[in-house]
Amino acid sequence: MLEPPRFALIANRREIIDRRTAMAELQALPSEDLQTQATAVLNQALERGRAEIARRFAIEPGRGRVIAASYCFLADQIVRLAYDVVTMRIHPRPEGAECRVSIIGLGGTGRGEMAPFSDLDLMFLVPEHGSEWCGKVIETLLYMLWDLKLKVGQSVRTPSQVVEAARDDVTNRTAMLEARWIWGDRDLSKEAERRFKSEVVAGSARDYVAAKLAERDARHKRMGDSRYVVEPNVKDGKGGLRDLHTLYWIGQYVFGVERPAELVDKGLFSAAEFRRFERAERFFWSVRCHLHLIAGRAEERLGFDVQRQIAEAMRYADRPGKSAVERFMQFYFLNAKAVGDLTGLFLAQLDEQMGEKGRRFALPTLRRRPKHLHGFTLERGRLSVPSDHWLADDPVRLVELFALAATEGLEIHPTAMRYASRDARLVDHVRDDPKANAQFLDVLTARAKPDTVLRWMNEAGVFGRFVPDFGRVVAQMQFDMYHHYTVDEHSIRAIGLLSQIERGELADDHPLSTALFKQIASRRVLYVAVLLHDIAKGRGGDHSLLGADVAMALCPRFGLDDAETETVAWLVRYHLLLSNTAFRRDVSDPKTVEDFVRAVQSPERLRLLLILTVVDIRAVGPGTWNDWKRQLLRTLFDAAEERLRLGHKQRGRQEQVEGRQRQLAEALPWKASAIRAHIRRLPDSYWLAEPPEWQHANALQVAAAEAHIGDAEPSVVAAPDSVSGMTRISVFAPDRPGLFYRIAAALSGAGASIVDARIHTTRDGMALDNLLVTDARGKAYEDSRLRKRIANAIDKALRTDMEPPPPPIGDLPSREQAFRVAPRALVSEKASSRTTVVEVNARDRPGLLARLALVIHSAGHQLHSAHIATYGERAVDVFYLTRSDGKKLTDVEGEMLRSELLVAATAGS
Structure with missing residues (x-):
């Protein structure tokens, strides 16, 4: 050439x-x-x-x-x-x-x-x-x-x-x-x-095709094995340019084509399909060239830091409920989806032309023949259609195709997928058809891998047309550092996880959810709720409220009765309630549990909500679920379940406190008098808040400190924590104003991030604080020397009379500078019966918690617990505090504190 x-x-x-x-x-x-x-x-x-x-x-x-x-x-x-x-x-x-x-x-x-x-x-x-x-x-x-x-x-x-x-x-x-x-x-x-x-x-065509497909699969695995990761690789990611190149290379090698357009002549694409090939190629090349020019180097990863700039360069504009960058990325993922569709069609045609009669070229042939195909056919083990107009003749078959695939465990022949994609618009006419809706529910609630068939249905365009509300979130990204996938992919992954839990495949990871699944009254309620929980994202309002309205309209169409519809709508409306309460509130405070139970109202809802919460978090992306979140959710679930079962908060609370105290007494080889003295000096909130493992470690630390150090000297322990998989910092020291600020400032200076903090004051004036920390990568400190260095930094901060200066406001990495979080501070007098609860939402950055703690200390208030949650670039820090005299803040004091916290949260943003 x-x-x-x-x-x-x-x-x-x-x-x-x-x-x-x-x-x-x-x-x-x-x-x-x-x-x-x-x-x-x-x-x-x-x-x-x-x-x-x-x-x-x-x-x-x-x-x-x-x-x-x-x-x-x-x-x-x-x-x-x-x-x-x-x-x-x-x-x-x-x-x-x-x-x-x-x-x-x-x-x-x-x-x-x-x-x-x-x-x-x-x-x-x-x-x-x-x-x-x-x-x-x-x-x-x-x-x-x-x-x-x-x-x-x-x-x-x-x-x-x-x-x-x-x-x-x-x-x-x-x-x-x-x-x-x-x-x-x-x-x-x-x-x-x-x-x-x-x-x-x-003579080497077969070997070459097999090698290129294996190479492609290995590349996809390295890149996250999804077309819908929110920072995709334009060149090598799944659905990117390299996938298009692979199709062309195979066409060149097997058929001798010299330009992509000749793939049509060889029957590998139709003219319309090749136009999709060209559109995707043009778009990806535009994105890649902009990416190189903005980065000033050979950069292939479409990171958050450049997405806004490319969206602007390609002249995308904001729309109500959706920013320019979100519109640009949605178009990116739609093109990646098109590449996936084209790959399936291409390989099917290749299989037809290269496979031996009755056998498949690249994949094993199915040996079992289903009994009931309702007019559909099998082609080399895959579900197909008898003619090219079969689906158009009765559009209900567009849904039935996928229902059969789900119930019979069949792969769909790409020719049938081609016809389904072509005729997808006809499903508009059967949206209200009871048969079609029953078949859709069969797909959604299939016992084996419903996510796989839903993904096929989505790629064919049938899913988004049959459920238009779902079509609105297809390929829609969420421009933040928390979510790893587009909204549609997140929802489908959540359904896949739910199915795994039901089949018992995740019993080791989620024993409680696995056990609870067997107790729920309606499994289809849970599957529909998982499908719809994020259905209203991108509409410019509270997606939970809007999603509940969508559920009320859709569920009757799917065939759910009034009670099921009401439950699904409630789950969608409150799908964040359990996680927000567990991660942001003090579960040892009776008012927290009481408010939560008042919203949940029934054990069935509680069971459904827990399972929905688990799959929602797990489906966000790799590393989002951890043992600490499991522990927090389990603690709140147990407290709420007991409250719903016993019907009386005091009885359950006192039983739990006494149970924890007995457990510790049995684990410690101490005299009864020593045990009683230790128990008496700690408030009930301590026994409810801390895991038994921590209470045991605290008791040993307190005893050692008082035996060897003396009451006036601080004791700091930094140890691995098997409960959370993080590093536990325990501080036992004389209580003093600003103690938590000193600890937070020392940790910030050492490069540690506080994940959770619980602050206790003994009845004899000592502070016993337990904190969870990670390093800058969000990992535990595995090196004992590093843990000792952190403990020494805190010890030094506690021993000096000079108050540490506010931590400096460091620059964010370039990747993170693309995100903006509008700071917000809320002060609630009703969230706790004993304390004022203050919640601060702000851009997460080094030293934020220490600066907020300094504001609280400077105002003369007493901090009782701090709960830190991060969602990508967003930090949500919640403080339980009182005035120095132990009373709640007045309205004036609350407003003054809110204003000062906002200033601290805004600094450097």
Whole structure:
């Protein structure tokens, strides 16, 4: 291929670079210091060309494919000019068959498409017995390209070495598949191309396809194995450019196509499907080129820090309920979804053409034949349709196709998926059909892997049309650091987790949810609630309230009765209640449990809410669920379940306190008098708030401190915590104003983050504080030396009379600067019977908690507990406090504190 088809897209090429004019300048240069002068001329041409391409891109920011071709065209011309000046003037070519060099473009250079900072991937072909001249030319040419600051990937090979390398490695084979002669000896290039096709490609199509698909799967796994991660890799991520390249490579290798459009001629795509291929390719190339230019380097990860800038560059605008960046990313994921759809169709056609009769090419053939197909057919073990108009003749079949796949455990044939995608709009006519809705419920509540079939249904476009409210959140991202997936993918993953819990597959991770599932009255209520819990995101209001309205309208259509509908709507309305209460409130405060129980009202709702909460958190993304969250949820669930069962808060509370005290007494080899003294000095809230393991560790720490240190000296212990998987800091010291601030400031200075803090004052005036901390990566301090260093930092802060200065406001990493969180402070007198509860929402950053603690200390208030929750870039810090005299804050004091906390939370934002 002399010139890639991409170059035909470029208008007015000579405005980018005029090779004739540049060559005339090079020819006119004097012989002295020719290489340096020639490099300067080429550098000017390169800079002018880049400036012209950037100018065009600014005018037409969506023409990324043309821009990629333009960068490659410019690189081609620079290489040709450099080769000509080297072989004509610096090292003139002598006569002889061995004095030949052919310059071959590989990878993107071979395809004729390069992002602004892509490598210039070149192979220098030389004869089997090359001459010294060949080496001089290649060396001089490379030095000139390096002096132009081009990043060159290079290799020097003979035709025989090309064949040998391609045989041994599939990556080299793909590189040669895309190889394109750029300049130099044409005959040498033709020889290598001929030998590659006859000695490597011939007869190896099956092996190549299998290897490329395995390579693709491994790449997907490295990149998160989802098209819907919120910081996708444009080039290598699932549904990205490399997936499109893979389809083209297979088409090239198996069918000899020379341009993507020929995939239609080979029957691998229809004309409409290929238009989707081209639209996705154009979009991804636009995004990739913008990404390179904004980053100023070869960057492929579409991080939060650049998403806003690219959305602006591509002229996306805000809309009610959805920002410009969210609209841009939604379009990104819709294109990634299109790539996934096209991949399935392509591989199905490939399978049909390459598979042996009655067997499948790439996947095993199903041996079991279902008994009832209701007119549908089986093709090589996959569910299909008898004709191309079968689904259109009765649109209910569009839902029945997926219901059969779910109940029979069948894969859907891509031809049937193609027809379903084509006819998806017809499902609009059967949305209210009872049969279609019953079949949809069969898919949603299938016993085995409903998420897989729902994902197929979503990819075909049937899901979003049958449930238009769900269609509104398809490919919708949430622009924050907490959610890892788009809203639709998050919901489908949650359903998959729910199904795993029901089947008992997650009993080790979620024993309580697994046990509770067997007790719930209506499993379909739970499945529908999980589907709908985020259905109203992106509408510009409280998605829980709006989602409850959606549930009230949809559930009767799905066939749920009035009671089931009311329960689903309640679960959607309150799906964050359990987690917000457990993570942000003091569960040892009776008022917390009382308020929670008043909202829940029934044990059935409590069971359903717990399971919904678990799958919701787990489906957010990797690492979001941890043992600490499990512990907090379990503690609140147990307290609420006991309250609902006993019907009297005091009886349950006192029983729990006495039970914890007996448990500790049994675990400690102490005299009864020592046990009684220890129990009497600690308030009831301590026994309710702390896990038994911590109470045991605290007792030993207190005893050791009083035996060896003395009452006036602080004792600080930093130890691994098996309950949470984090690091526990326990401080036993004389109580004093500002104690928590000193601890928080010391931890901030040591680079530790406080996850939770509970502050207790003994009846004899000592403070016993338990904190959970992590390092800057959110991990426990596993190194004992680091734990000792943290303990020493706190000990030093507690022993000095000087109050530590406020922690500095550090700069956020560039990735995190894209996020804005409007600070908010709330003061509640009714959330606790004994204390005032203050909640601060703010941008999470180092030292935030210490600065808030300083405000509370400076106001003269007494802190009783602090509960810290982070959701990506957002921190929610909740403080239980009183005035110095132990009474709640007055309205005036509360408002003054709220204003001062807002100032502290806003600093540095």
